[in-house]
Amino acid sequence: MILTVTLNTALDITYRVRALRPHASHRVSEVTERPGGKGLNVARVLAALGHEVTVTGFAGGATGREVRRRLAAAPGIVDALLPVSGATRRTIAVVDEHTGDTTQLNEPGPAVTPAEWHAFQEAYGELLAGARAVALCGSLPPGVPVGAYAGLIRTARAAGVPVLLDTGGEPLRRGVAARPDLIKPNAEELAELTGSHEPLRAAQDARRRGARSVVASLGPGGLLATTPEGRWRATPPARVRGNPTGAGDSVVAGLLSGLVERLSWPDRLARATALSAATVLAPAAGEFDRAAYGELLGRVAVTAEASAA
Amino acid sequence: MILTVTLNTALDITYRVRALRPHASHRVSEVTERPGGKGLNVARVLAALGHEVTVTGFAGGATGREVRRRLAAAPGIVDALLPVSGATRRTIAVVDEHTGDTTQLNEPGPAVTPAEWHAFQEAYGELLAGARAVALCGSLPPGVPVGAYAGLIRTARAAGVPVLLDTGGEPLRRGVAARPDLIKPNAEELAELTGSHEPLRAAQDARRRGARSVVASLGPGGLLATTPEGRWRATPPARVRGNPTGAGDSVVAGLLSGLVERLSWPDRLARATALSAATVLAPAAGEFDRAAYGELLGRVAVTAEASAA
Numbered sequence: 001m002i003l004t005v006t007l008n009t010a011l012d013i014t015y016r017v018r019a020l021r022p023h024a025s026h027r028v029s030e031v032t033e034r035p036g037g038k039g040l041n042v043a044r045v046l047a048a049l050g051h052e053v054t055v056t057g058f059a060g061g062a063t064g065r066e067v068r069r070r071l072a073a074a075p076g077i078v079d080a081l082l083p084v085s086g087a088t089r090r091t092i093a094v095v096d097e098h099t100g101d102t103t104q105l106n107e108p109g110p111a112v113t114p115a116e117w118h119a120f121q122e123a124y125g126e127l128l129a130g131a132r133a134v135a136l137c138g139s140l141p142p143g144v145p146v147g148a149y150a151g152l153i154r155t156a157r158a159a160g161v162p163v164l165l166d167t168g169g170e171p172l173r174r175g176v177a178a179r180p181d182l183i184k185p186n187a188e189e190l191a192e193l194t195g196s197h198e199p200l201r202a203a204q205d206a207r208r209r210g211a212r213s214v215v216a217s218l219g220p221g222g223l224l225a226t227t228p229e230g231r232w233r234a235t236p237p238a239r240v241r242g243n244p245t246g247a248g249d250s251v252v253a254g255l256l257s258g259l260v261e262r263l264s265w266p267d268r269l270a271r272a273t274a275l276s277a278a279t280v281l282a283p284a285a286g287e288f289d290r291a292a293y294g295e296l297l298g299r300v301a302v303t304a305e306a307s308a309a
Numbered sequence: 310m311i312l313t314v315t316l317n318t319a320l321d322i323t324y325r326v327r328a329l330r331p332h333a334s335h336r337v338s339e340v341t342e343r344p345g346g347k348g349l350n351v352a353r354v355l356a357a358l359g360h361e362v363t364v365t366g367f368a369g370g371a372t373g374r375e376v377r378r379r380l381a382a383a384p385g386i387v388d389a390l391l392p393v394s395g396a397t398r399r400t401i402a403v404v405d406e407h408t409g410d411t412t413q414l415n416e417p418g419p420a421v422t423p424a425e426w427h428a429f430q431e432a433y434g435e436l437l438a439g440a441r442a443v444a445l446c447g448s449l450p451p452g453v454p455v456g457a458y459a460g461l462i463r464t465a466r467a468a469g470v471p472v473l474l475d476t477g478g479e480p481l482r483r484g485v486a487a488r489p490d491l492i493k494p495n496a497e498e499l500a501e502l503t504g505s506h507e508p509l510r511a512a513q514d515a516r517r518r519g520a521r522s523v524v525a526s527l528g529p530g531g532l533l534a535t536t537p538e539g540r541w542r543a544t545p546p547a548r549v550r551g552n553p554t555g556a557g558d559s560v561v562a563g564l565l566s567g568l569v570e571r572l573s574w575p576d577r578l579a580r581a582t583a584l585s586a587a588t589v590l591a592p593a594a595g596e597f598d599r600a601a602y603g604e605l606l607g608r609v610a611v612t613a614e615a616s617a618a
Contacts, residue, residue, distance in 0.1 A: 103335075
């Protein structure tokens with residue numbers, strides 16, 4: 001199985017309102033809910049691709065129970081979340097029907113105690129024994145040390161399990177130093193890590209800092225991969241319009257499934273790019289359009305890239 | 310006991326954010342939750358005044374379970390809510406720390422089935438047997454007929470239980486025609502009901518439409534009571550500054566407790582006005598400041614009002 005870690009799981013709630021005006025009262029016309037947090041989104045896409053997936057991290061309170069209830073109904077995903085005394089956060093996406101724009105409100109997440117964090121590390125070590133790859137995804141809830149991902153990467157490496165890190169800021173900086181197999185920063189996260197706004201140069205710098213491979217997601221510009229086996233750029237056949245929520249998580253699922261299936265880098269990148277574009281095209285945030293995925297897969301351009309130096 | 314009916318209960322959630330900007334992403338710095346819906350707020354104030362209170366209405370889903378869990382921890386309130394297959398709504402108040410203003414997002418509430426509505430009417434009839442007064446409060450969830458309050462008023466009148474109605478729009482219009490003992494519209498609800506923006510004239514019209522007594526809440530202008538026993542205006546000693554959320558529910562609690570304690574109209578109005586002002590002054594939305602209430606109670610001015618005609 002593939003293991004995904006979501007320390008800060010979420011109940012993702014989407015509201016539709018006619019027009020969002022600060023300081024006014026709004027009737028929400030439509031409410032949708034689903035389990036969220038990057039690692040759970042990655043797991044959903046992996047399961048849709050036919051992989052066995054186990055999710056771990058924390059879940060607590062009424063929101064955590066709702067996340068687990070909905071996960072139980074999702075086919076192909078094994079729930080190995082650990083209980084936490086605090087409540088799983090909500091994220092609220094308010095979609096303005098007039099403009100189509102989204103306003104996001106994110107709760108911080110539960111305060112994790114040292115005992116809960118210790119229990120997680122033990123459970124994680126045991127889950128790794130059955131894992132072919134692991135993805136560490138998203139923000140850290142309050143109470144989890146900023147070097148958490150670095151420790152989880154070392155444990156995975158010691159167990160011989162390939163590890164992908166998808167986070168930002170200081171947790172990314174510390175994590176990279178622990179030598180993950182792959183990181184998937186967006187342009188902003190990569191610039192924050194390296195100080196360089198030139199993606200190829202920044203990706204090479206990230207590799208020098210410890211990441212074995214770097215796949216930078218450049219939004220409509222596609223993916224830029226910098227690896228020991230070579231450098232590639234993957235671009236979708238045309239600019240796609242839609243909701244980019246979850247597109248990055250689909251890239252992670254594409255890369256991770258390609259890794260365990262031992263695909264070549266160009267094939268992994270084509271899959272990740274097609275999944276990402278098919279996610280933008282899907283009407284529901286974070287879902288992907290299967291027909292569009294199949295159609296796009298053969299039309300992604302993957303080209304070798306020259307060195308930046 | 311006093312019975313309060315909240316057909317559309319809520320989990321009231323308050324978020325603090327630094328500054329709310331449409332189409333941006335916000336980290337919520339503080340999250341608070343409490344059981345909500347007008348009848349539940351009224352019950353909390355009645356319990357704080359020392360009355361035995363039973364709450365009924367509907368609760369369902371993860372949000373409904375959370376409402377009931379929190380009600381169980383509230384002293385002096387008996388939970389007689391009925392299960393419903395849909396989920397109890399959330400209301401989200403987003404407080405902008407920069408301006409102090411609040412933006413409100415209200416979910417519509419669960420779709421109530423005919424069988425659930427029938428079960429409620431039966432349970433309500435049984436609860437009335439032990440009630441000294443009943444308050445029917447707030448909006449109707451989807452599926453409950455617009456004439457719902459009219460039917461509940463007739464049942465209460467047949468049981469000889471005094472009934473207060475606090476709602477707006479068409480449910481208020483239909484409810485008034487069923488001859489409730491008391492309605493408590495705000496200026497806007499009263500104008501919508503009668504077409505008149507002159508409160509005393511509108512209140513007299515509302516009485517002609519069927520309400521035995523009308524107490525109009527005029528915000529900082531205090532209360533205007535039009536009853537078979539006379540007309541009064543009650544005004545707080547000074548304009549109070551703070552959060553008006555729940556002030557109207559405190560008025561209902563003041564009037565209802567005064568009714569079952571057989572206070573005179575001027576004493577009921579003084580209590581309701583002082584409670585309302587003490588609610589505006591309390592730091593937490595919907596709570597009231599006990600010290601301020603005691604201090605304000607003796608300083609509310611209640612004066613007899615001449616007829617509008």
